[in-house]
Amino acid sequence: MRTPFIAGNWKMYKTIAASREFAIKFRELHRRNDVKVAVFAPYPQIPVLVEMFKDTSIGVGAQNVHFEKEGAFTGEISASMLKEIGAQYCIIGHSERRQYFGETDKSVNLKLKALLAENILPVVCVGENLDEREGGIEEKIVEMQIRAVFEGISMNDAIKVTVAYEPVWAIGTGRTASPEQADKMCGYIRKILRDIYNKDIAEQITIQYGGSVKPDNAAEIMSMPEIDGALVGGASLDPLKFIEIVNF
Numbered sequence: 001m002r003t004p005f006i007a008g009n010w011k012m013y014k015t016i017a018a019s020r021e022f023a024i025k026f027r028e029l030h031r032r033n034d035v036k037v038a039v040f041a042p043y044p045q046i047p048v049l050v051e052m053f054k055d056t057s058i059g060v061g062a063q064n065v066h067f068e069k070e071g072a073f074t075g076e077i078s079a080s081m082l083k084e085i086g087a088q089y090c091i092i093g094h095s096e097r098r099q100y101f102g103e104t105d106k107s108v109n110l111k112l113k114a115l116l117a118e119n120i121l122p123v124v125c126v127g128e129n130l131d132e133r134e135g136g137i138e139e140k141i142v143e144m145q146i147r148a149v150f151e152g153i154s155m156n157d158a159i160k161v162t163v164a165y166e167p168v169w170a171i172g173t174g175r176t177a178s179p180e181q182a183d184k185m186c187g188y189i190r191k192i193l194r195d196i197y198n199k200d201i202a203e204q205i206t207i208q209y210g211g212s213v214k215p216d217n218a219a220e221i222m223s224m225p226e227i228d229g230a231l232v233g234g235a236s237l238d239p240l241k242f243i244e245i246v247n248f
């Protein structure tokens with residue numbers, strides 16, 4: 001049985017002071033132990049949040065990592081550096097990184113390996129854009145992404161990965177995929193994972209939906225059989241909204 005996993009992607013929002021305020025409020029409100037919860041913050045906020053959530057079950061993660069261990073890569077941060085500041089999770093392959101920072105399936109695959117080598121739990125984002133959805137090739141696109149990203153990942157490691165299906169046209173647009181559309185793609189992703197690994201492995205992998213998840217649509221999304229969680233952007237910035245989603 002997969003544990004539901006609600007993740008908040010803060011993107012490039014919140015100062016350290018604002019992160020502290022969030023943490024104080026959210027800790028107070030958070031009661032639910034049957035759901036995994038984590039916030040994915042900008043790098044400088046990570047150690048602060050790790051400290052503030054240390055006696056709770058609330059996880060803390062980063063939003064990107066470099067795949068090399070170290071080197072002359074100005075501006076980059078390695079998986080071991082994330083480990084050192086206490087990050088338990090890391091998002092990779094988010095569509096904003098693919099769109100604005102040249103992230104490719106190949107680099108996501110290398111990043112996945114780098115995170116697994118440091119025992120950081122990866123959240124791998126995949127998803128089609130609007131043209132691809134309208135062209136009816138969304139399954140083909142997502143299948144290519146999944147196959148490329150999981151290339152060379154062992155069964156033991158695959159079960160540590162969370163996949164986030166985020167249709168690009170639903171991110172930050174207020175336009176959510178219908179629960180049926182989201183469920184269908186999450187089911188398709190599980191089918192590909194079954195094909196790459198086997199049924200047992202595929203059944204253990206957590207698959208989230210992301211894209212305009214809000215307090216008023218979280219319950220319906222979470223009720224879908226193939227959807228195990230949500231990757232929440234905008235609505236994760238407000239502790240009152242985020243707790244409502246966690247309490248779906």
Ligand code: PGA
Pocket residue numbers: 009166170171172173174210211212213231232233234235
């Ligand atoms: P959104 O973002 O919830 O604001 O649509 C989701 C994401 O980018 O992960």
